[in-house]
Amino acid sequence: MEQQDLIPHLFRTEFSKIAAVLCKSFGIEHIETAEDITSETFLAAFESWTYKGIPPNPAAWLYATARNKAVNHFKRERNFHDKIAGELAYTSGSFQEIDLSEQNITDSQLQMLFAICHPSIPAEAQIGLALRILCGFGIDEIADAFLTGKETINKRLFRAREKLRLEKVEIEMPSGAEIDRRLETVLTTLYLFFNEGYYSAVEDSVLRKDLCLEAMRLTHLLIENEQTNQLQVNALLALMCFQASRFEARKDEKGELILYDDQDENLWNKELIMKGSFYLHEASKGTQLSRYHLEAGIAYWYTIKADTPKKWESILMLYNQLLIQEYSPVAALNRTYALAKVKGKPAAIAEAEKLALTDNHFYFTLLGELYTDLDNQRAKEHFEKALSLAKTGTDKQTIRRKMDGL
């Protein structure tokens, strides 16, 4: 790897490892100190490596530096407290040694994942903190990912850290009975995290892909651990693999969205499709049928390009089940699209008109598509309505292209 590629890569992977281990060693109340020491470590690396070149084992260099900085920090704290406060803020028990062994890194990351995805913190803040501490994203990048400013992100992270402190969230694996309930929140966060990358309006496709890959990496952490290697976790990872397999085929060289029907399936990542199939198979080794199972099932059928009756009947069935479990406008719209494929456009129009999602541009886009070739004048009216509701350039472009096709 070339030097200019190596550093950002190392920053991402090693930042998250060091930050997780330090958070774990210091305790949740010192989460910011852990982040600061990690940042300082990378700053030191940047200063030193620029002049002296990259050391033979960069990760070991970073670990040694982080360890020294942590030790120095605690010596200073201890001196301060011995002399001024007269007591130790950090008990010797909580700070013995910074253990950067592979096992402790994995354990710490997993425990931090559970701590960050605490039900007391709003989902957006959970994702923000996860991006910062578990994925090593800079504040700029997080702000870009959420299409917002640095200040908003800083405030959001600040409040989230406060909340973790107030709730005295422990950095540890929840106990047996608690784990299932907490795992639910962790999976929701990872699901939203992935979608943030997959569906976001962010122009930078490298950033979006990184978000998806990081969400997958964290989900994989759960699978590597015996306690959390549960069926619905495998289903979620299968879903992510299937979706991510189309990443390269979704945008043209100008960065414009290519719709599913127009995608070159040779660009679909076969390896990810195979991985997805593997995890879906793992997920099916029981009777549980979570929403992730259903969504992974749908995503599986989308990896088969050919339009067969079986494909659309299966997708319709899965959307039916998904909606019966939990309503969402997106699922309602997609179900209606599948219905058109199975029962024809007139039947789907009758059901679409009952959805009444009149503030949703996807709703009018769908109606436009359903009326196309049946009544092009009405199709045009629906597309125009969709256009007036669409907010992003990408969405507007997609609608215009459909109108041009009339």
Place this chain on the structure above:
Amino acid sequence: MDEFLLIFRHQDGGKLVSPEQMQIWMQQTMDWLGGIAAQNKLVSNGMGLSFDDSRVVRPNNIVTNGPYTETKEAIGGFVVVRAESADEAAEMAKGSPVLQGPDNSIEVRKVARH
């Protein structure tokens, strides 16, 4: 919006059907329920009730097998929907595959609020 219980009443509910027929009914039921759920109007997909192994209990400890001894009609299941009126709920009920049985019926009852 009010909640309405749709109660499926079957004639000859215990009659045996082929697995293929069962499969078709299940799919039709899912399509029907999916259509209601897509409008965010499905409160509960309720449950189907088995026609086997049932009892009717009457005063004086009289227990009989199944609901079919005196009447051939039996409740086959229920779902709960959300609707503006009983008429709207009845409109939803019209799509149920239960009504393919010529003597079957669906009773629409508003859930009383206290």
